Amino acid sequence: MYNFKNDYSEGAHPRILDKLIATNLVQQLGYGEDEYAQEAKAVLKEKLSNQAATIHFVSGGTQTNLLVISFLLRVHEAVISAKTGHIAANETGAIEATGHKVITTETIDGKLRPEDVAEVLAVYALAPHVVKPRIVYISNSTEIGTIYSKDEIKTLYKFCQSHQLLLYMDGARLGHALTAENNDLTLATISQYTDVFYIGGTKNGALLGEAIIFNKPELATDFDYAIKQKGAMLAKGRILSIQFLELFKDDLYFDLARKANTLAMRIATAVREKGYTFLTQSTTNQLFPILPKKIIERLSADYQFYIWKNIDADYAAIRLITSWATDEEKVTAFIKDLQEV
Amino acid sequence: MYNFKNDYSEGAHPRILDKLIATNLVQQLGYGEDEYAQEAKAVLKEKLSNQAATIHFVSGGTQTNLLVISFLLRVHEAVISAKTGHIAANETGAIEATGHKVITTETIDGKLRPEDVAEVLAVYALAPHVVKPRIVYISNSTEIGTIYSKDEIKTLYKFCQSHQLLLYMDGARLGHALTAENNDLTLATISQYTDVFYIGGTKNGALLGEAIIFNKPELATDFDYAIKQKGAMLAKGRILSIQFLELFKDDLYFDLARKANTLAMRIATAVREKGYTFLTQSTTNQLFPILPKKIIERLSADYQFYIWKNIDADYAAIRLITSWATDEEKVTAFIKDLQEV
Amino acid sequence: MYNFKNDYSEGAHPRILDKLIATNLVQQLGYGEDEYAQEAKAVLKEKLSNQAATIHFVSGGTQTNLLVISFLLRVHEAVISAKTGHIAANETGAIEATGHKVITTETIDGKLRPEDVAEVLAVYALAPHVVKPRIVYISNSTEIGTIYSKDEIKTLYKFCQSHQLLLYMDGARLGHALTAENNDLTLATISQYTDVFYIGGTKNGALLGEAIIFNKPELATDFDYAIKQKGAMLAKGRILSIQFLELFKDDLYFDLARKANTLAMRIATAVREKGYTFLTQSTTNQLFPILPKKIIERLSADYQFYIWKNIDADYAAIRLITSWATDEEKVTAFIKDLQEV
């Protein structure tokens, strides 16, 4: 059985493990005060073209989302998300557990546009009997594999600014977004057109770890208190910073993501050539092909993946995910199996 | 400069890194559903002599404390802790941030006894104008290096049971407690005489990781929801389980702690021989010697440690910590320097 | 200008004020321990045909909802509500502020049916990555004026029981529901077929006050702690209990609600006779007629009401509310004005 279920089925990229070994017995201060953290932040700020950015490393995506959102909101404020957004659909009420409503809105492709946000603002106008929207949460790539263009982000950001809203981007799969064939964003443009975002390590080669970027340092004042309070401050913070240093000191992070995308696109092409369609128009490492249930059943004998959504009596959408660690031969085999069944 | 500031200045024990490398590309399910987790839990249950125990792995101590305590308490309930307890003194209001008061009480040696708890119950009797005490939180070893005897734990547990209180032990340094020269507890007796406890990995050889043990499985029902909600469920849960498997498949965990204790006791003997006293009667890897400030100043040139407490114009207590990774030669050098100054 | 905006534009029914005056200088214990509370609870239990019920009085509906829901839920649990439900639409994230998600579902008439709940359960099946539904929240009458039949409540309750769900009814306008022409429920049947509900006083003749009824006393253990903690325990609890005693010692509560309904139905008949329709099929004291905007504009000169929803270029729905205090002559005048414009 080969696993196409997710992009965290393996450990870390070998270069990361090597670096952990090489630095293992070097004494460092704890709680994020290690020298590697300084280095990793310097490397990242360079790539962001934003020397003013404030950066923190934590261990996972849900943790990041609840930390950032609960830190930036006051008691009566709320966050707006696509209904498919990870904070709305997959995090066990993590945001609500910090006291804040997640206002959801239906979207076609998992992306929020100014008109979606404007509609929410109209519904949430009856102050003080409703919460006050304050953060717009987006994911890039989205939970269904689509990505934002530079123009879309810029337009959304300007809308947010003119409505006293903060724009926060969940980058659990940011590497995959930035290396997609139709991408025109960079870390620098994202740093320019969002208030806060994070760069996901866990799903792109790290053992664990996400880098939270406050593009405007004034938003980050005292954030270390929150990290400690929510149990997210690792005593051995070096584990996180060493990994980000290794991923970003050259282009490893992007190379890994590009590989995942390339393999996904190979599968996508094969799906299309067989005449099948997709639930979403993904250009990244998550694919949602709609296949005959009989074929799904056959493929299930050799491959693990999620049955994502029932379409009708004969068809269902599945989710296939590739990663930096995906075995190319298994992709080839999967395509062959798909073509032959 | 050599660092005696804490027991998390280095990475992981080499056997752990080796195991991470060896298993790195084996595909596993995420979110704690990996095979290593099953193995590690089986090994631990054996050592606990408690097949019914429910075990979860998370990444840090503050995270563990806030998870367990907020999961077990209802809205109006509170936790009792020594004033020196980690949840009261060092966790940035993590418990309060989940909605619960930490009731603190002064102790002589960082340990809670039935009479301390009884006193709290007497003060918190005016229901419903006060919170309802429900959990007794203790640490072993304590934050000041002392340990509980089997008799003390048993007596406290019986008191808790007869007062509808849950007993929860913070085991951030449990290895050091269980290998102290004056210890008579085992994992099995702790499993018998507490409701919940955790075994700390971070401060005893792991990169990160704590094992939460619910001795009574009914207390653990649905706990995985809480882990996810608080951002503590690692996508690559294998990182935690592999480490605990390696630490407990033989006696590595205890060997590492014993080494730390032994080195600390060597320093303690030297301190005593020089005629100095201690702030607390530690038999574990944290020492609080009271030294002349002039000597502290000289030692500070070559060693890092915390100045813990001012005693008077001439004396202060410092905190020295040893670990599995402490260099024996540095301990020898430190003792020599102490004797010579 | 006459106010049809809501059912809390005036003070209290004169009998309530008289009783407050008559008892004013009688010394009583505070915090709900007054003798009137005992009497009022005895009277209510009689009407509920449920001597085991546990009853508490608090001051408002949002307060009641957040108290009951946060008290009954554990950290990872959630409440299901119609999208029009008060807790979802009108309470400024009060439930989320206590840490819990409100799962909303679209309904036709503001009422939840077993199939609605079943659908939510299906969506929230991917434990532990989603919250665990635990309470089903319904309102009777609903926020759009409709009511539940005995059969509907009974069926829903049985569904809840077979799915480990608690059924909680918001009775802010329960009097209006129970005196509607198409009603077949009583306080006793509601006590039988819900786990918890409340009887609203504020919108039916009281200065302020809601009676929370735990039909199963075991659910109410320690609830007084929660009342105090959320700031809902009035020092002079007598203010609440005296009012409920007066409202329920005979049929005053129902008489007041019936009057409100009767006046609303007079308006409804007039609306229908003029050939207009309604947004919702209300049989209680809230009406949502769809009227030509020109007529709305004319009526607005003499009457206050909410423009509820735009229908098209020419039509909008307005909300008209009657109460125990509505002046019958103003209703007559309004009908005449409606007929003549």
Next chain:
Amino acid sequence: MYNFKNDYSEGAHPRILDKLIATNLVQQLGYGEDEYAQEAKAVLKEKLSNQAATIHFVSGGTQTNLLVISFLLRVHEAVISAKTGHIAANETGAIEATGHKVITTETIDGKLRPEDVAEVLAVYALAPHVVKPRIVYISNSTEIGTIYSKDEIKTLYKFCQSHQLLLYMDGARLGHALTAENNDLTLATISQYTDVFYIGGTKNGALLGEAIIFNKPELATDFDYAIKQKGAMLAKGRILSIQFLELFKDDLYFDLARKANTLAMRIATAVREKGYTFLTQSTTNQLFPILPKKIIERLSADYQFYIWKNIDADYAAIRLITSWATDEEKVTAFIKDLQEV
């Protein structure tokens, strides 16, 4: 049995009831938008000599405290209180339930001085491992009957300002403080030397109600959302504003408090003349005389009061409270009984 247990044993001052009756059927907007609220705020601003103040009315003291404190604090911030402070000792963890630690400190007389606060700041210096103190909470009169002088408040306020701390005064018994024989504060000086405070109605003649005063309006922005969210926004807000209007349109509020103090001082004099001492040096309506247990037992036959604290085998301190409603003849009788036993 006559009740000296508290100052909320009766209903409201007759003038308040009269006003509620007189205004009962005048239609008003709900949720604090009534005309009486405008009038009452205007009257209060005049007395505060602070036209910029923002004022809100809510129903009780615990509610006020949790509203103000949770609204002003960010997630990692905390409030400092005397150990005897109401938020620390008598509110069932209400502040912690909103996510914030209450840092307590021992005091001699229930009052906080700059040196007390400075000591807390020193202990809470190890950021980010501890919470960040942000609000200083004081009560006037205190929970043990003492009051602050103008000089004390001014000094404390200046200390707070120079340390980025907000000063918040709990005025549950502010009337009694401002009419004490040794008082030199006014509403205007309090408005000048605190950031936020509240004027308690419940314990001084109102049925219920407290007036929250933000002396600096920028602190109050959006506070109405919080009032609604915490269930503290009464639909019939008029009940609160009418009472404050009546209490403050002339000097009724102060007259009532003065009466309570005068009666308490009569008792105090009698206690002193009998040679007994007090637990605290109260000049307001709460007295804590230390009496022989035999005398306490005899007095208990005819009077209700709390046994506050055991002193030794023969003596205990009791708490006696007088109010606007206390019967002067009962005070005379009590003094006579005390003199004769």
